[in-house]
Each structure stands twice: as C-alpha cells, then as structure tokens.
Amino acid sequence: MTTADAIVVGGGPAGSTVARQLREAGADVVVIDRARFPRDKRCAGWITPQVIDTLALDPDDYRRRCVLQPITAFRTCRLGGRPIDTDYARVVSYGIRRWEFDDYLLARAGARLVTGRDASRLERAGGAWVVDGEWRAPILVGAGGHFCPVARRLNPRARSAAVVAAQEVEFAMTPAQAARCRVAPERPHLYFCADLGGYGWAFRKGDYLNVGLGRLDRHTASHARAFLAFLVESGDVPPDLPSRWPGHAYLLHTSAPREVVADGVVLVGDAAGLAYPESGEGIRPAIESGVLAARAILAANGRYRREDLAPYAAALGARLDTPPWRRALGALMPRPARAALGRYVLSTRALTRRIVLDAWFLHAGQPALV
C-alpha cells in the first residue's frame, strides 16, 4: 500500500492545478490518470489570459516548447449569416494544443505520477480513502473529467439538462492546406447554429487547424456533418479536412450543481460540472476550482470532514454561480424570445462585442483568480 497526503484522480488541468498547489505547500501528492501523457483531449484549445495568470504560466517558457497562439480578434456569425469581425488590437486570448498543455502542466505539478492506470475501486477505511487497494490518503480529489469515478461515487443519481456534446478534430495542415485556409491564426471563427442551440468553430494555431461543434441537445452529430459541409462550401477551410470528428461530453455549471464535497473528498473541473454555460469554456473553471480546492484542503489542516471542506463549495459558488436576478430573467423569458434576442445580438456589431465576446467568451469583467 502506497500512502500519500492526497490522491488526485485525473491529471487534466483541474487535477494538475490542485496537485501543484498542494505540492507547493509541501504535501506528498499522487496523481493517477488512466492515460499516458502526453495524451489527447477533445478540445478547441482556447484559453483566456486569466488562465495564464492563475497558472502563473511564463508565456516565453511555454512557447519555447509548445504552441501558444495569440488571439487579437474574432469572426462571429449565425451559420449562413453575415460575419462580424471584432478586432481588439491587443491579445485577448490564446490558442493551445491540449496534447502539449496538459502534459506541460502535469509535469510542472511535481507530483508522483501513476499514468496508464484506471482508478476504479474507491473505499473508505479508517478515515482515509483507498484507491484500487493500492493507494491510501486522507483526502481524495476527483479530477477525472466527465466520467470521473469519484464524481459518480458522490453523485450516483445526478442528472443534468446542461450536458454539452461536442465533436472536434485537430490536425497539422500540409503546406497546401495551410495556403488554402482562410482562418487567420489570430482571429478564430465562431459560427452559431441557426437555432442557437450550440456553435461551431474554426481555430487555427500556427499550422494546426481545429474545427468542431458543440450543442446542448442530442443532435450534435447531424449538426456537425452539416457544419463540415458548410465550412468546406464557404472556402474558409481546406476542402480535404478530416471528416471524422471524435466526440466528448461535459457538464455546464447550472443552478443545480453536483455535490462537490463529502468526507475526505472534493471534486474539481469537469468532474464537478463547472464549464461556463454561455461559452462552454471549461479550462478556466477547471483551473480555478483546482486552486480553490487546494486552498480549502490546506485550510482544513488535516481535518477533512464534509463541514471542514464546505468552504470550497461556497467559494466555488461565489465564483461561478449565476446571480439570482439573471437566473430569474432567463427563466421568465420564453425560449422563442430568447432565440430572437440572440439573433439580434449576433447581427449587431456593438452587442456582439459587449455581450457575446466580452461577457460570455472572455469574461472580461472577472479578473483572474490569483
């Protein structure tokens, strides 16, 4: 039996962040991940500057080994509608490749890594958690993403209407494909579905192109097929881009969130269902939850009853919960009215900038968690 101060199940951005924070405070941390790193993760790979700040990432060091694509503008439209270019004339976001980003963060965390091992059996014994009969610690962090076994244990019957199903492909373009790609690296394209039930994107990071589509219903596959045809027809992307777009699901943060703490356990990132509801951005909430969870664990000072860890749930709510007045407004407005408003916003240059980009996608009004 290997003992540690903390076991983290999942080494994605949420898991590596909590592991790093605990390691920096001197804790002995084991991270168990079913994948061997570097590993792929379905993701457009878009992050905001707040993520860089919270991670205290040195952009120069990072880009020495990895792609860090600055973004200074966006092209937005309703599928088939007139595109609007919003130019910020400064860096407002970055593009990363998850293959590199997650590997970089996990290595930097400095934890003991157990990769290529599926954590499945979770037992409570003598006030500690034992994972698969092999690893034992007084605190267990569930950071295993949407299918996290720790999250399933805490929320066995959880159901949520706010599940995003998304499909995506990222590939290195050949020189001929790069020459035909009309997506500028510093200006990703966002294409909102006509019913506003989701959106597609085309996002170039150097010579890598990432295209995909996510929706809040069961029709992602058919919309993704139609989107691929639209993209090729529009001439925005090379015509011979891969047609197989693998998929993944994850939860948006809603007013009825999951249980995120129990005796000796906390959930972070997608395991806790934290992605921003408007944009589907999940990396920032994953990282912020990692920081908040580590702070709560350290403040609990070895006493890990549910009530000792409750400050984490409260801090998460304060950071991510939609204000009650906005929830009430949303609930009051019938769906067709919301869709009509959305269409109006997307066709108006100033509102696209203020609402869609600044508020929903960039969270410009919310400073980084440091």
Ligand SMILES: Cc1cc2nc3c(=O)[nH]c(=O)nc-3n(C[C@H](O)[C@H](O)[C@H](O)COP(=O)(O)OP(=O)(O)OC[C@H]3O[C@@H](n4cnc5c(N)ncnc54)[C@H](O)[C@@H]3O)c2cc1C
């Ligand atoms: C198509 C798509 C596009 C997206 N685009 C963006 C984007 O551009 N920007 C953005 O901010 N967010 C995006 N997201 C959301 C974002 O990818 C997630 O919110 C984010 O990865 C959450 O990080 P995490 O660390 O919680 O989970 P993950 O990154 O999913 O990491 C979980 C880890 O746990 C491991 N694991 C799972 N089960 C087990 C187990 N039983 N035992 C051991 N290990 C296990 C996995 O191997 C994985 O390494 C996108 C999502 C999708 C599906």
